Amino acid sequence: MKLRDLSELAARNLREAILRNSLTTLGVAVGVASLVAMLSLGVGLQTLASDRLTKSGLFDAIFVTSRREFRGPGSGPPAKPSAGATKENPKPLDDDARQHFAALPNVVDVYPQIRFFTDVRFDGNTHATNVLGVPESSRSMSAFSGITGQYFSSPTAEEAILQMDFAKDLSPQPASLVGKEITLRYAERRTLSSDEIAKEKDIDAQLDAMMSGGISIVSREKKLRIVGVIESDPSAGIGGFGGGRVFLPIRVAEQLHAAQANDVQDFVRGGGSGKPTYAALTIRVKNPKDVLQVEDAIKKLGFNAFSLLDAARSLRLVFTVFDLFLGLFGSLALTVASLGIINTLVMAILERRREIGVLKALGATDGDVRSLFFAEAGAMGLLGGLFGVTLGWLIGQALTWGTTIYLRRQDLPAVKISYVPWWLAASAIVFAVIVSLIAGLYPAARAARLNPVEALRYE
Amino acid sequence: MGARNRITMVGTSTMPSTQTLIHAEHVSRDYRLGETVIRAVNDLSLEIGSGEFLALLGSSGSGKSTLLNLMAGLDRPTSGAIHVQGKNLAALDSQGLARYRRETVGMVFQSFNLLPRMTLEENVELPLRLAEIDRGERSRRVAEALERVRLGARSKHRPSELSGGEQQRGALARALVNQPAILFADEPTGNLDSSTGEQILLLLREIQDTLGMTIIMVTHERPLAERFANRIAVLSDGKLIDQFAMQAGARA
Numbered sequence: 001m002k003l004r005d006l007s008e009l010a011a012r013n014l015r016e017a018i019l020r021n022s023l024t025t026l027g028v029a030v031g032v033a034s035l036v037a038m039l040s041l042g043v044g045l046q047t048l049a050s051d052r053l054t055k056s057g058l059f060d061a062i063f064v065t066s067r068r069e070f071r072g073p074g075s076g077p078p079a080k081p082s083a084g085a086t087k088e089n090p091k092p093l094d095d096d097a098r099q100h101f102a103a104l105p106n107v108v109d110v111y112p113q114i115r116f117f118t119d120v121r122f123d124g125n126t127h128a129t130n131v132l133g134v135p136e137s138s139r140s141m142s143a144f145s146g147i148t149g150q151y152f153s154s155p156t157a158e159e160a161i162l163q164m165d166f167a168k169d170l171s172p173q174p175a176s177l178v179g180k181e182i183t184l185r186y187a188e189r190r191t192l193s194s195d196e197i198a199k200e201k202d203i204d205a206q207l208d209a210m211m212s213g214g215i216s217i218v219s220r221e222k223k224l225r226i227v228g229v230i231e232s233d234p235s236a237g238i239g240g241f242g243g244g245r246v247f248l249p250i251r252v253a254e255q256l257h258a259a260q261a262n263d264v265q266d267f268v269r270g271g272g273s274g275k276p277t278y279a280a281l282t283i284r285v286k287n288p289k290d291v292l293q294v295e296d297a298i299k300k301l302g303f304n305a306f307s308l309l310d311a312a313r314s315l316r317l318v319f320t321v322f323d324l325f326l327g328l329f330g331s332l333a334l335t336v337a338s339l340g341i342i343n344t345l346v347m348a349i350l351e352r353r354r355e356i357g358v359l360k361a362l363g364a365t366d367g368d369v370r371s372l373f374f375a376e377a378g379a380m381g382l383l384g385g386l387f388g389v390t391l392g393w394l395i396g397q398a399l400t401w402g403t404t405i406y407l408r409r410q411d412l413p414a415v416k417i418s419y420v421p422w423w424l425a426a427s428a429i430v431f432a433v434i435v436s437l438i439a440g441l442y443p444a445a446r447a448a449r450l451n452p453v454e455a456l457r458y459e
Numbered sequence: 460m461g462a463r464n465r466i467t468m469v470g471t472s473t474m475p476s477t478q479t480l481i482h483a484e485h486v487s488r489d490y491r492l493g494e495t496v497i498r499a500v501n502d503l504s505l506e507i508g509s510g511e512f513l514a515l516l517g518s519s520g521s522g523k524s525t526l527l528n529l530m531a532g533l534d535r536p537t538s539g540a541i542h543v544q545g546k547n548l549a550a551l552d553s554q555g556l557a558r559y560r561r562e563t564v565g566m567v568f569q570s571f572n573l574l575p576r577m578t579l580e581e582n583v584e585l586p587l588r589l590a591e592i593d594r595g596e597r598s599r600r601v602a603e604a605l606e607r608v609r610l611g612a613r614s615k616h617r618p619s620e621l622s623g624g625e626q627q628r629g630a631l632a633r634a635l636v637n638q639p640a641i642l643f644a645d646e647p648t649g650n651l652d653s654s655t656g657e658q659i660l661l662l663l664r665e666i667q668d669t670l671g672m673t674i675i676m677v678t679h680e681r682p683l684a685e686r687f688a689n690r691i692a693v694l695s696d697g698k699l700i701d702q703f704a705m706q707a708g709a710r711a
Contacts, residue, residue, distance in 0.1 A: 001588060001589055001591065002588075005588040005591075009588075012576060012577070013576070016576045354572065355574055357572075358572045358574060359585070359589070360533070360557070360560075361531075361533060361560060361566050361568075361572075362560065362561070362586045362589055362633070363557055363558070363560040363561025363562070363564075363586055363589045363590065363637070364557060364561075364589050365553070365554050365557040366553055366554075366557070367554075368557075368589060451534075452533045452534075453528050453533050453534045456533075456568065
């Protein structure tokens with residue numbers, strides 16, 4: 001029989017015993033719904049967790065240091081950047097390296113850690129604190145999502161964001177600080193060329209300059225406008241922003257040339273060759289899954305690279321196991337539903353014995369009869385699957401709704417805990433059809449085996 | 460009416476003069492009923508010519524329906540062979556038998572066996588669906604078959620909305636729609652009153668005349684068999700005990 005005729009006949013048979021078939025289909029739907037609701041919860045929570053973690057800046061970041069750091073004392077002057085990265089000649093972590101990293105595929109941002117000590121002058125008072133450069137890519141981080149005021153208007157804006165505790169030091173009403181101006185006082189590092197050294201007035205000053213490796217430190221001031229106050233410290237652990245209380249766009253912070261801890265290190269090592277090096281660079285990648293590949297590329301370039309990917313991996317493992325269990329519970333309901341399909345179809349065989357006999361007498365093959373029952377089982381599975389996915393989605397929405405109310409009462413932001421991605425919907429429907437077809441195997445085989453003479457015998 | 464000028468064989472010859480269509484050779488069919496084995500058809504041999512109207516006559520339990528089912532390809536003999544158009548039905552697999560039923564055979568039953576869920580039209584269309592005939596061709600042939608049994612106006616009705624005679628005519632249309640070579644009728648008048656039954660048999664004979672098909676009918680009503688069939692085979696206890704041709708005059 002042609003597929004179209006088969007489906008027409010199956011549809012007719014399903015319509016005829018509408019109540020029984022609807023109830024059976026509803027059984028499948030409830031099974032699929034429980035499966036979808038469970039898994040949507042799993043997927044939703046996983047999405048929520050990984051979203052939060054991604055925004056924490058932990059899992060899409062690679063921390064790069066020079067291999068120099070791990071060499072013993074007494075190492076020679078840094079090698080030229082063009083030289084091969086051998087153990088004897090490790091590459092310095094300088095601007096060339098930085099540009100090199102930025103050009104790697106899937107890299108979103110490369111930025112140094114800029115953190116320096118400063119005095120902040122506001123309203124006639126002076127407050128000592130730490131300044132931290134914040135890269136543009138941090139805009140989406142969760143720490144900045146609850147900002148009072150706003151994020152930096154541009155990556156080069158001369159603006160500052162204050163950490164709440166520090167803002168409270170400045171004013172009892174931290175929110176009122178937005179739009180006001182503060183003055184930073186900091187130490188600027190100057191690298192002196194030999195020409196500049198020669199310009200020094202006397203020989204003692206020249207000697208001092210040379211002895212100091214060509215670095216001098218000058219006190220500077222910078223005026224910045226406060227654009228926002230944030231509640232939490234956007235610290236991101238290793239290589240992150242920890243400890244900062246005044247945040248600047250990193251490009252602004254870099255231009256200040258403020259003296260940092262590694263300047264002293266460079267100095268001790270006889271650096272100051274004119275090219276500043278970074279203590280560490282943080283690389284942000286597009287997606288946590290790109291971390292490994294970028295990390296490898298950086299290691300091949302001859303630098304130390306480190307990421308928290310392993311932690312993310314174990315997290316994924318936990319969620320996979322979690323999903324598996326949720327899926328198992330959901331499948332249980334679907335198994336029960338498949339028993340319903342078997343029951344309905346076996347009953348239908350008893351009821352439709354005569355009809356099967358007539359079909360066979362009219363020339364239907366065993367295969368035709370089997371296909372017909374199969375089609376009916378499959379149709380119940382398909383309808384049940386479609387309805388079940390909708391139902392499951394609604395249950396998920398209800399869960400999200402309930403959670404939102406609860407979270408709001410706790411003064412927490414709303415989250416989407418249930419999420420039905422297209423692949424979950426599609427595979428739930430496919431699964432329902434497959435389970436239904438398997439349930440239809442026995443009834444279909446039994447119907448096909450029916451002896452037409454016996455089936456036609458008058459009852 | 461259809462048999463007015465018909466020339467048939469006269470006498471009790473066992474062999475019809477026309478070309479043999481069905482040849483049953485030493486056919487037996489056993490049924491197992493618990494411990495006992497019932498031999499419904501017992502070493503029976505029979506030849507049926509093309510274009511014949513054969514009545515299988517016998518009391519209930521004589522094996523006439525079993526023989527009909529064997530010849531219609533609904534059942535397989537325990538032993539023996541049934542040759543139809545050169546094919547031995549006993550040797551066909553279930554697929555082959557289904558094909559034989561679909562292409563060569565039309566069947567009419569005592570209890571009509573129209574599917575109650577379908578309209579008359581859809582019931583008649585069923586064999587064509589199974590034979591995978593194109594839709595356009597199907598509706599043409601369904602209409603033609605319904606016209607032939609004079610039920611064109613009732614095509615959209617369900618079996619429950621039809622009288623017994625109409626139902627049997629509908630079943631007849633369904634049996635004819637795939638243009639079979641042989642029409643098997645198992646007690647086609649058994650559920651009908653005598654005048655309606657007679658109408659059905661007249662219709663059968665008319666169809667035989669116009670389409671030239673072979674008709675094999677099971678009945679236990681001797682007068683009906685004698686009036687409409689052109690040969691009668693009498694069965695008892697699974698054996699063929701007598702067979703004879705009817706004179707044309709007897710069929711008026």
